[in-house]
Amino acid sequence: MDTLLRIDVGAAKGPSVNKEPIGAYAGMGGRALTSAVVAKEVPPLCHALGPENKLVIAPGLLSGTAAGQSGRLSIGAKSPLTGGIKESNAGGQAAQVLARLGYACIVLEGKPRNDDLYTIVITKDGVKIEVDNSLKMLGNYDLIDKLRKVYGEKAAYISIGPAGEMKLTAASIACTDMELHPTRHAGRGGLGAVMGSKGVKVIILDDEGCKMREPKDPEKFKAANKVWIEGLKKHPVTGGGLPSFGTNVLTNIINEAGGFPVNNFSSGQFAGASKISGESQAALMTARGGQPTHGCHRGCVIQCSGIYNDAQGKYLSKQAEYETVWAHGANCGIDDLDTIQMLDRLDDDIGIDTIEMGVTIGIAMDAGLIKFGDKEGAINLLKEVGKGTPLGRIIGCGAGMTGKAFGVERVAVVKNQALPAYDPRAINGIGVTYATTPMGADHTAGYAIATNILKVGGFVDPLKPEGQIELSRNLQIATAAIDSTGMCLFIAFAVLDQPETFQALIDLLNAFYGLSLTGDDVTALGKSVLTSERNFNKAAGFTKEDDRLPMFFTRDPIAPHNQVFAVKDEELDKVFNW
Amino acid sequence: MVIGGGPSRCAAGRSATIRLPPGDPAWGEALGLLQAGFLVSARIGLSARSFMRDILRFEDEYIEGAVSTVFIDSKPVDDIDAAVVVDGSLLALSAAMPGLVGAVMRRKSPYSSFRKAISYSSPLAGPKAEGRGEGLVRVKLFNSVMRDRGRDLLSRGILVAEAQARSLGAASGASSAVASGDEEGLVFLQVLEG
Numbered sequence: 001m002d003t004l005l006r007i008d009v010g011a012a013k014g015p016s017v018n019k020e021p022i023g024a025y026a027g028m029g030g031r032a033l034t035s036a037v038v039a040k041e042v043p044p045l046c047h048a049l050g051p052e053n054k055l056v057i058a059p060g061l062l063s064g065t066a067a068g069q070s071g072r073l074s075i076g077a078k079s080p081l082t083g084g085i086k087e088s089n090a091g092g093q094a095a096q097v098l099a100r101l102g103y104a105c106i107v108l109e110g111k112p113r114n115d116d117l118y119t120i121v122i123t124k125d126g127v128k129i130e131v132d133n134s135l136k137m138l139g140n141y142d143l144i145d146k147l148r149k150v151y152g153e154k155a156a157y158i159s160i161g162p163a164g165e166m167k168l169t170a171a172s173i174a175c176t177d178m179e180l181h182p183t184r185h186a187g188r189g190g191l192g193a194v195m196g197s198k199g200v201k202v203i204i205l206d207d208e209g210c211k212m213r214e215p216k217d218p219e220k221f222k223a224a225n226k227v228w229i230e231g232l233k234k235h236p237v238t239g240g241g242l243p244s245f246g247t248n249v250l251t252n253i254i255n256e257a258g259g260f261p262v263n264n265f266s267s268g269q270f271a272g273a274s275k276i277s278g279e280s281q282a283a284l285m286t287a288r289g290g291q292p293t294h295g296c297h298r299g300c301v302i303q304c305s306g307i308y309n310d311a312q313g314k315y316l317s318k319q320a321e322y323e324t325v326w327a328h329g330a331n332c333g334i335d336d337l338d339t340i341q342m343l344d345r346l347d348d349d350i351g352i353d354t355i356e357m358g359v360t361i362g363i364a365m366d367a368g369l370i371k372f373g374d375k376e377g378a379i380n381l382l383k384e385v386g387k388g389t390p391l392g393r394i395i396g397c398g399a400g401m402t403g404k405a406f407g408v409e410r411v412a413v414v415k416n417q418a419l420p421a422y423d424p425r426a427i428n429g430i431g432v433t434y435a436t437t438p439m440g441a442d443h444t445a446g447y448a449i450a451t452n453i454l455k456v457g458g459f460v461d462p463l464k465p466e467g468q469i470e471l472s473r474n475l476q477i478a479t480a481a482i483d484s485t486g487m488c489l490f491i492a493f494a495v496l497d498q499p500e501t502f503q504a505l506i507d508l509l510n511a512f513y514g515l516s517l518t519g520d521d522v523t524a525l526g527k528s529v530l531t532s533e534r535n536f537n538k539a540a541g542f543t544k545e546d547d548r549l550p551m552f553f554t555r556d557p558i559a560p561h562n563q564v565f566a567v568k569d570e571e572l573d574k575v576f577n578w
Numbered sequence: 579m580v581i582g583g584g585p586s587r588c589a590a591g592r593s594a595t596i597r598l599p600p601g602d603p604a605w606g607e608a609l610g611l612l613q614a615g616f617l618v619s620a621r622i623g624l625s626a627r628s629f630m631r632d633i634l635r636f637e638d639e640y641i642e643g644a645v646s647t648v649f650i651d652s653k654p655v656d657d658i659d660a661a662v663v664v665d666g667s668l669l670a671l672s673a674a675m676p677g678l679v680g681a682v683m684r685r686k687s688p689y690s691s692f693r694k695a696i697s698y699s700s701p702l703a704g705p706k707a708e709g710r711g712e713g714l715v716r717v718k719l720f721n722s723v724m725r726d727r728g729r730d731l732l733s734r735g736i737l738v739a740e741a742q743a744r745s746l747g748a749a750s751g752a753s754s755a756v757a758s759g760d761e762e763g764l765v766f767l768q769v770l771e772g
Contacts, residue, residue, distance in 0.1 A: 249676065
């Protein structure tokens with residue numbers, strides 16, 4: 001995995017392929033690598049859909065190995081949604097296959113000279129790029145159904161749907177799962193639009209004839225992996241709650257805490273929560289012959305995904321995740337799982353971010369286009385996006401655009417990216433991360449890992465008022481580092497509580513690369529990633545005023561706790577003081 | 579007095595028993611009653627720990643090891659010995675949850691500062707407030723707590739709205755088990771395997 005694959009889609013004689021040594025990017029993977037390439041090679045002031053922007057696709061440092069949970073794929077570029085640097089990651093099969101093919105990353109650059117649509121096929125024998133305009137405006141499901149007949153069942157597919165082709169700023173990039181469903185998305189920040197701007201519909205990865213990546217010290221690696229997997233299996237979250245109920249197990253809890261935004265962030269508790277909870281979802285899936293416990297890629301230990309069948313027992317979509325259930329459910333006043341799962345399928349098919357769409361449809365409801373709770377109306381609005389009608393294009397460009405188009409003030413975005421499923425008025429600390437992460441409002445930006453295990457920035461007294469700032473800082477540092485390993489972020493729960501599991505992760509990296517990393521090195525990596533991302537955004541024109549929540553969060557209390565977001569601006573400005 | 583005993587039965591006025599075979603899909607709806615919330619008529623003024631142990635019959639080991647997340651009236655609780663269950667309280671019980679915010683909500687979480695504005699603070703000085711008579715407490719069981727303890731609680735009986743009991747009766751094919759009456763009224767409902 002020491003090769004960088006550059007594809008210039010704007011080359012004079014059609015797309016050109018250049019393989020080069022990883023060079024200055026050696027030792028980087030995942031988010032560290034995508035952000036390093038974007039920060040170094042993309043002019044911060046360029047247009048995100050212009051020839052100067054680059055789409056960087058990178059497996060993690062441990063992808064393609066036998067390490068459990070190592071199948072996360074990072075995708076980076078300048079975001080057309082936020083205007084800043086973006087890394088968005090996805091599960092599915094692609095990271096493992098790309099790593100086994102020997103590529104540290106793929107860089108799509110330039111601008112195509114015409115409207116042709118390209119497929120890129122990567123095998124051990126090389127890279128083939130072909131025009132296939134028959135794929136234009138195909139949804140991801142139809143696209144994969146067509147391609148699997150040609151390229152087989154064992155390939156992994158990275159694709160865009162109609163939203164990406166239309167360059168809508170909420171467009172996602174899909175990765176296929178083990179069943180070749182296009183259900184794993186690098187959803188946030190509109191990176192599908194960047195792929196669309198490069199004229200690339202799909203990248204097909206086939207690692208037939210490739211071997212699993214070999215560690216420098218196989219014995220130590222094997223031993224560390226054993227501890228690692230045992231740690232994941234024994235933890236009550238990664239070994240119990242997530243496999244049994246999926247990520248949507250959070251619905252009841254966050255609703256109970258009053259931090260579950262309802263009807264476009266107008267309340268914090270949803271009367272229909274128990275109807276759409278992970279517990280109800282799992283029971284329904286089981287009753288219909290689906291699978292509530294299922295991995296999104298081979299080598300997944302946690303198995304937090306699932307197969308959701310419709311009332312006739314036919315596959316409809318993967319088990320919608322917590323964020324999707326919230327966004328299309330409570331935030332739109334919808335308490336019906338079949339409707340939410342249909343919206344999830346449409347998101348995946350059109351190739352668009354579920355969080356952004358749920359928040360946007362909530363805004364459309366607030367504006368009176370349709371009523372809160374209108375199930376058919378929500379489905380129809382999303383279908384408009386897929387068709388590319390004028391209304392659909394507005395919706396497909398996300399919450400900020402739709403709020404402006406329809407004169408809604410209550411628009412929950414930071415850096416123009418919609419907030420995820422935790423109301424920062426009830427949970428002030430998460431608001432600190434939403435406000436300050438370089439990615440735009442992102443719940444995963446400060447997700448991971450026990451800061452007091454890492455001792456990032458010293459021991460934090462969680463009872464001190466300033467703990468929220470320090471914790472957010474440290475969590476963002478740790479998360480940036482984890483995102484660079486290619487590990488699924490859900491490992492955080494086991495790592496958070498079990499120091500030996502965190503050590504096993506370090507041991508895996510050391511055994512694989514023959515290194516002697518410590519927690520301090522992990523901290524330094526996280527800081528380095530964040531620093532380069534912050535510098536990019538600053539050069540792109542971002543100021544401290546962009547590190548703020550919308551004012552309604554500090555003004556309008558939310559039920560049931562009647563709290564507002566109370567962290568002061570000057571405190572927010574301290575998050576990146578290190 | 580433990581759940582399923584006289585006070586809850588008396589508070590309802592009416593009772594119903596539904597039998598479900600072990601694999602019956604209606605168990606999903608039955609357990610759903612527990613996540614939506616049910617009432618318990620019980621001694622109040624107990625600490626949250628005592629309520630779980632004495633009323634719900636959770637073992638100490640289970641409380642300590644499995645019930646990692648506790649809410650009273652939507653406020654996350656850190657100290658279950660100091661938190662007091664009073665008449666009209668809503669007590670919600672959960673296992674450890676994923677995500678940063680899941681971790682934030684746990685008892686004595688190192689991330690509790692993230693939710694300090696909504697954390698539970700006891701109005702009383704702890705469990706010494708025990709023994710203040712009977713009252714109605716609303717209880718919710720989530721995720722693995724619901725899965726682990728739900729059938730036992732259902733077999734002992736819970737108080738639910740008549741409409742909920744009738745809905746379960748219809749789902750189980752035993753609609754006649756719940757006589758029609760006041761939709762808003764309470765029914766003492768037992769769900770038994772067999």
